Amino acid sequence: MFGWFKNPPLPMNEIVRNYENTPQPSAKTALSEVNFLVLDLELTGLDAKKDHIISAGWVPIRRQEIMLGDSAHYLVKSPVGVGQSAVIHGVHDHQLKTGMELCELMAMLLQSYPGYVLVAHHAQMDLAFLTMACERCFGRSPKFKAIDTLKIEWQRLHNKGKVLTRDMLKLASCLERYQLPKAPQHHALADAFACAQLLLSQIRQHSSSMTLGELQSLSR
């Protein structure tokens, strides 16, 4: 439980501070100029305080192109067994032993992608786990913000006057609605990639001169 004391964390202030000091693009920036990092986490449960990150997948979008060469998928060493959730995402305990330390993962994320706008489907959950992870690793966390493809979709359907059910906002249902290829469920990278495609199609429903601020307002 006190394992991380033995390896004093990397100069924590620096990692978090560097991340915070790299400015996010302004609200007026055209979307074609914005770099996105689309991210998905697989978790042992829904409570950021008690549950853990099992794996993380991400893929950057630059100039509106999903860069497959920079896609990444990491298994995380979990301090507790995967238990029942293994049934959902097929990641087993023995695989997790070969995984990466959570703090390593977080350091990599913050150092590689400062200035990138985070994107996730149902982002709230992922952000809560990222925040908690940073607090555990570095003592404090940047204030993460993200574009949420689920919320964009909710607003879009809502404005059309649709009566929404929970199922309609699931990633798989959204992909189907845009006639995007199906993603194998509950694999962090596959989901992140699917979410990236979803974001691009959502953006394309609007004018090509759309700004980041406008997108953010759709994601509320």
Next chain:
Amino acid sequence: MEVTEVTKFLAETTPFDQLDADQLQALARQMSVYYFRAGEEVNTDSNRLMIVRTGVFSLYSDQQQLLTKLQSGDFYGYQQLLTDLSDQDTLLCDEDGLVYWLTAEGFQQIRYQFKNIELFFQRLFGRRLHQYKEQSTNRFTLKISDVAKARKVSISPDATVQQAAAQMTEQRVSSLLVEQNNKLVGIITDRDLRSRVVAEALPADCPVSDVMTSKPHTIDLHAYLFEAVQLMSQHNIHHLPVLRDEHLFGMITATDVIRAQQDHPVYLIGEIHRQHSEEGILQCASQILHLSQSLSNQQVPAHEASHVLTTVTDALTQSWIKLALKRLGPAPCVFTWLGFGSQARMEQGLNADQDNALLLEKEPEGEVAVYFEQLANIVCDGLNECGIVYCPGNIMASNPELRLSLKGWSKQFARWIQTPTQEALLKSSIFFDLRPIYGSKSLFNALQQDILARTKDKAVFLYHLSHNALKGTPPLGFFKTFTLERDGKQKKGLDLKKRGLILITDMARIYSLSKGISAINTRQRLIQLAQQKVMDAKDSQNLLDAFDVLAQLRWDKHQHDVSQGHEASNLLDPAVLSGLQRHQLKDVFEVINQAQSQMKYRFCREL
């Protein structure tokens, strides 16, 4: 770590389907994904390979002519990557879709690494060039004189409607010109007979002048076809008398117009089946050359064009047989007209000759023998007149040795298979590809099953067959230079048939016979060999590609020869090839070389 959604798609997309998981992963890492919205224009100067994942894209030439539509699994941008020249194309997204972009480095890397991928894109490139050529044929410049036949079917206004109906039936037309003193006074159509005679309950002996359309619209022979279309749609009519210098020339119908615009082989084949006279069949046969040109203008791939030409030969054969049956009376027994060689394989080119025979239910004795001799002569002579010339080797139904009963044929094949003499081996290449063209299918099936049962796993026969087939080699010298040959009249050249196509055809046949596979077409044989795991899927694909390349070169060569007024020749001068094509051709011959050594290992080891 790769995105499985992408690698899975690549694994199912030719030509990447031959890469293994690691190679696919490396390829995917050189890619990015973009989403196009309908109406958005694709930057055609990006110097990357575009792979369509979903959606539909339209490619237009610089003259805004639609060249092709791109869909899932299609590519764009290889032309620029292969030649460093950019096209003045416009590529528009029709339906929202995802595309994968492969970087130039990624493309060059993969094409140098994998010969078949290189081959694939060069072939695509070759095909694309045709799309540009196609623009020159313009259906808007067609004139009535290009379409209307100089055939005047007319009747006097004093004739009865019954006579008119009888004449229409006899001449197989849907309308008659009504002529008096060499002047057009009206037309009468089968619709008139229905609506103005039968529906009004007029007597059958009422005169044509009472029900005809007087002073019909006409069109001049030198007018454009589209003017006829305009007149027809404007007045809702289907028949237009055609005048030449004020004189009646003939009639043009809506069907003629459609036919001219479609320029489709279906029409010629339909035409052939409608013929009931010698002249009619010959008239149709004279259009074969035109058909092959239009196939080539429409950049139909060579193997499909061969298929169409073979279908035409089939139709001509069937028409001659029907004509012979009409002349000779019903046949004394059930029979099957057999096609051999390239006709059987549906691989005929422009210079094909006859290879046919008769399979009879009864022994060819007495009356039966006489009847079928006459039938065979009518058909073989007829085909020869149609331009499908006599077989120099006398492999024709007109040869009495090739009019046999099931028992007779079975014995003949047994002899070839059990004692493979030199002569038998030469024949095998022709006789072991056979297909029923007319008559009883079940009679044919009995023979085919008999043959396949005899050849399957017959090691000695297969040994000799392979040994014989291996005598022909691709024309590649020691240093990978082309070895050229001369024939009597022609200049030096590569023999695309003897040193290329035949070698592949032979291999496909031998493997198929060894496993009792009943397919006859070379491409189908190769596909089935891979499916039944007789041949490695990659090897089969390589041979298939090689076959297509050679067939295409030969087809283009033939078209060129004929358009220059020469006879179609199989000898190709490599000097006329582009660097790309030469490179490609060497690869093709290499593929044949390798396949031959595998066949040698398989069938020609010491017995």
